[in-house]
Amino acid sequence: KQYRIAVIPGDGIGKEVMPEGLRVLEAAAKKHGVSVHFDHFDFSSYDYYEKHGQMMPDDWKEKIGTHDAIYFGAVGWPAKIPDHVSLWGSLIKFRREFDQYVNLRPVRLMPGVPSPLAGRKPGDIDFWVVRENTEGEYSSVGGRMFPDTDREFVTQQTVMTRTGVDRILKFAFELAQSRPKKHLTSATKSNGISITMPYWDERVEAMAKKFPGVKWDKYHIDILTANFVLHPDWFDVVVGSNLFGDILSDLGPACTGTIGIAPSGNINPEGDFPSVFEPVHGSAPDIAGQGIANPIGMIWSGAMMFEHLGEKEAGKSIVEAIERTLAERTLRTKDLGGNADTTACGKAVADMVD
């Protein structure tokens, strides 16, 4: 079968790292006999918005809704266009309308990337953050009353549904069960957030009963972030709500040296809709246009995409090529103490793929 991939570079460094991502995917596809077809789209970007007054065409769902996956660079250019227009008009729209209820991010200390945590070596930090990606704290329910007076107040509801909570927990427990350590950690804050978080805990307990082989524990989010720094070796699979998962999946990569190389998948596990694979980093207006952005996050996201499509060998070969590339100082980009530019780094990974 030939995979059809929708390619959306987006904004800023998204456009610079995308060619390297594609270069590596093509190299791995060739080596492993995977057939891929890429369709390129210019929407979900500031340029498109400037021309059309909206982030995406009206028929965006038809355009990319039947692809096997979406390979996405970065979106957002806050100085030019407000976040609620750019992000809510594309990235968050995908998550909601394509029901990508899993946001999946590896936290892995790679060779050649100095950890900001004293004495940690590759192998010491290796876990997954599983984030609920459609509901929770990112709701659209709320509002403001008595504007511009002393009585002014604003509310926003966190919303957790049985369906929404159970399906993300099931995904996380299944992932834990598939791993050697079979260990799941739930992020909560039921001692302070007294209505939604106790519900989350309750559903974790119920789900745990269905996975007797998985050891599980829970931490309040405050001490959990502390433990990411103090005991990153404690974790195997960490599951959290939309907000807690968001926090942990930036903090985790930071603990492994940089969010510049971290990948992510916005996944609809049932395959009813395409999943989106994108680097964790944003469009980085401050360094855009200089050709120095680190392409590893984009490339690694490509590996996750191949794995998601079932092309495990091709995906694995990319991750191994990333590891070999990062191990060589001269092949790393400036942010990691090397002197390669975006293209040189991307080419190095593509060459290493076998």
Place this chain on the structure above:
Amino acid sequence: KQYRIAVIPGDGIGKEVMPEGLRVLEAAAKKHGVSVHFDHFDFSSYDYYEKHGQMMPDDWKEKIGTHDAIYFGAVGWPAKIPDHVSLWGSLIKFRREFDQYVNLRPVRLMPGVPSPLAGRKPGDIDFWVVRENTEGEYSSVGGRMFPDTDREFVTQQTVMTRTGVDRILKFAFELAQSRPKKHLTSATKSNGISITMPYWDERVEAMAKKFPGVKWDKYHIDILTANFVLHPDWFDVVVGSNLFGDILSDLGPACTGTIGIAPSGNINPEGDFPSVFEPVHGSAPDIAGQGIANPIGMIWSGAMMFEHLGEKEAGKSIVEAIERTLAERTLRTKDLGGNADTTACGKAVADMVD
């Protein structure tokens, strides 16, 4: 004048570290000619709850409401009594009913405490986290619908009031203005939490206009936690909502080696009600009763209490005594690689006070 301090040891290690806190306060009071009277209370503890079926007497407000400050150990014993009873029945009640709208915590890398962050030395990390302590995400508004069905859903409102947001921002800007760097960082997440957080941002911008001497910036909470690990030297005063402040004030101390030594103040700046000073750590049932708990968090909280009361010199002398004690390995408790027990460590600090 003689200060009247209400002393509440609470649960677990709270009872073990409290005597050391008092020992040091007495030593500093003596050296600096401060007159203090301590009133001891046994409520806000599991023992009290067992006897009386509630955490505090009905007239708790009369009992401790006119003291100059409350010196508090730790509360909570989750295996015996649910958090929503113990915490919401005491600690969080104090915060709300005594209008302690500021939660203030220093993040400072101390001599002798190895930082988990590679290459950071005392002096590199030295900032304050200012947390809104009465509203925000810790609201009591919400509920559950369609229980035990597939349609079940749970909501909880985050609530931000003009009064609540403005007064915490004012406190934080004033604190920043009083510091050499005059730098304030606001924790937000307005790109994802689309109603309350943009309001927070708006109020920060408005307040900033009143403090033209303060440089300020803002980060989304996800990247902010990453920056605590990657660039802790960037921060001077960090202000956040109830939840974000809670997270940052555990993560910050973790970046400086341990939450075991971190102090906090729950402050009513106007002085209409007493403020509560307590270590950041909890009752730690796992090590309670062994006499090995680190008393520094309790002691440092006492220093903050003296400073709050206006006894700057006495407060400073305690912080300096803590620094000198921590610098000696043999005077540190086990959690910091030393071999002193709780009492030996407390006595060492008391001896060092000058």
